[in-house]
Amino acid sequence: MRIEYFQLIDRIVDLDLAGGTIRAEATVPTTSTIFEGHFPGYPLMPGVLLVETMAQTSGWLVVAANRFERMPFLAAVKDAKLRSFVTPGQVLAVSAHLLHEGSGYAMTEASIALDGKTVCDAMLTFRVLAFPNAEMAEQMRATAARIALPLGAPADG
Amino acid sequence: MSSTFDTIANIIAETCDIPRESITPESHAINDLGIDSLDFLDIAFAIDKAFGIKLPLEQWTQEVNDGKATTDQYFVLKNLSTRIDELVAAKGA
Numbered sequence: 001m002r003i004e005y006f007q008l009i010d011r012i013v014d015l016d017l018a019g020g021t022i023r024a025e026a027t028v029p030t031t032s033t034i035f036e037g038h039f040p041g042y043p044l045m046p047g048v049l050l051v052e053t054m055a056q057t058s059g060w061l062v063v064a065a066n067r068f069e070r071m072p073f074l075a076a077v078k079d080a081k082l083r084s085f086v087t088p089g090q091v092l093a094v095s096a097h098l099l100h101e102g103s104g105y106a107m108t109e110a111s112i113a114l115d116g117k118t119v120c121d122a123m124l125t126f127r128v129l130a131f132p133n134a135e136m137a138e139q140m141r142a143t144a145a146r147i148a149l150p151l152g153a154p155a156d157g
Numbered sequence: 158m159s160s161t162f163d164t165i166a167n168i169i170a171e172t173c174d175i176p177r178e179s180i181t182p183e184s185h186a187i188n189d190l191g192i193d194s195l196d197f198l199d200i201a202f203a204i205d206k207a208f209g210i211k212l213p214l215e216q217w218t219q220e221v222n223d224g225k226a227t228t229d230q231y232f233v234l235k236n237l238s239t240r241i242d243e244l245v246a247a248k249g250a
Contacts, residue, residue, distance in 0.1 A: 075195055102205055103214040105198045125198055 001026045001053075003034060008053040009094070012149045015064055020098035022061040024147070026053055030088045045086035050120045051077055054110035058096040058124050060149055062106045065098060068141060068151070072106060072126035080122035090114055096124075104128055161208075161238040168203040169234075172196070182235035187228060210244040 001008050013023040028045050035043030055074045062072040086092070096110035106128050111121035131137040144151055162182050169186070170177040173196055186192045192200065201212045220226035230236055 075198070100202055100205060102198070102201055103211055103216070104218075105201070105214075107202055125195075127198075 001029055003029055003032050003049065006052065007056075007143065008049065009056050009060065009147050012060060012147050013093075015061070015150050017065055020061070020065070022057060022064070022096050024057045024060070024094040026092045026094055028086060028088050028090050028092065032088070035088060043088050045088070045090075047080075047082040047120070050082060050086060050112055051080055051122060053092065053094055054096065054112060054120070054122055055124055055126075057094040058098075058106075058108035058110050059126065060144070060147075061096050061098055061108065062101070062126055062128060063140065063144075064149060064151075065101060065106075066128065068137065068144075069130075070128045071131045071136065071140065072128050074124065075105070075127045076125035078123040078125070080120070082120045084114070084117070084119040086112075086114065086119055092119075099123070101128075161241050162234060164207055165200075165204060165234060165237060165241070168200055168207065172199045172203060180234065182233075182238070184234050185229065186232040186234065186237070188232075204241065208241055208245050210241065210248060212241075212244070 001010055009024045009026050011025045013025055015022050034046065038044060038046050059072045059074070063070070093113045094110070095113070096108045099107040099109055104127060106126045108124045108126070109121070110124055111118050113119065131140075141151070166177060166180040169175055169180055169190065169192070173190070173192055175190055180190065184190055186197065186200075201214055205211055217226065217231045221228055221231070231240060
């Protein structure tokens with residue numbers, strides 16, 4: 001997890017396009033300036049970053065589903081529940097399910113588990129738009145390669 | 158037509174917390190009911206699910222932006238009902 005760069009996913013563990021699901025792994029860093037403020041003497045992974053972690057995992061699912069033709073941008077977060085504290089060094093199991101791929105938008109359900117126990121979950125809405133420029137599309141592909149998103153996966157997963 | 162309208166009116170009432178009795182076939186989703194584009198995604202999601210279709214929102218938006226259509230054609234609810242009926246019929250064809 002490159003937390004200061006908002007690159008929160010370390011590795012895609014599984015991608016099933018036919019089933020509309022993805023699983024990813026993300027390890028919370030042991031040190032970060034974020035933990036100096038949140039909170040002094042009691043470092044906790046901020047809840048908004050857990051939501052962002054779920055959003056990024058969902059985003060990789062959406063971008064894989066449309067073959068990198070379009071980019072999902074987070075638009076709404078519903079029913080977000082932060083059920084347990086997450087602390088530095090913990091390894092997060094992130095999963096998402098594509099609820100619906102509409103015209104210009106997508107909806108997912110996502111969750112994060114620690115040792116098999118759900119620590120947060122939410123329903124997320126994305127606007128799915130053309131990449132604003134070629135550089136962003138290229139950077140997304142480079143990041144996808146770094147986190148082992150299976151770009152060559154066939155349409156049926 | 159009436160059942161399609163009733164279904165989308167109920168969806169709008171529930172999704173946007175708008176009194177059901179204030180939603181009529183003549184209501185314009187944006188101009189009269191004040192539904193913004195983000196809230197309309199929730200409505201589209203519910204309509205897509207309810208009717209097993211995919212509202213072509215991007216195409217409609219493009220047509221409006223290009224001056225080839227007015228928002229009335231897609232967002233006045235009686236017209237939206239007709240569009241949905243057409244999409245349902247096309248799906249079954």
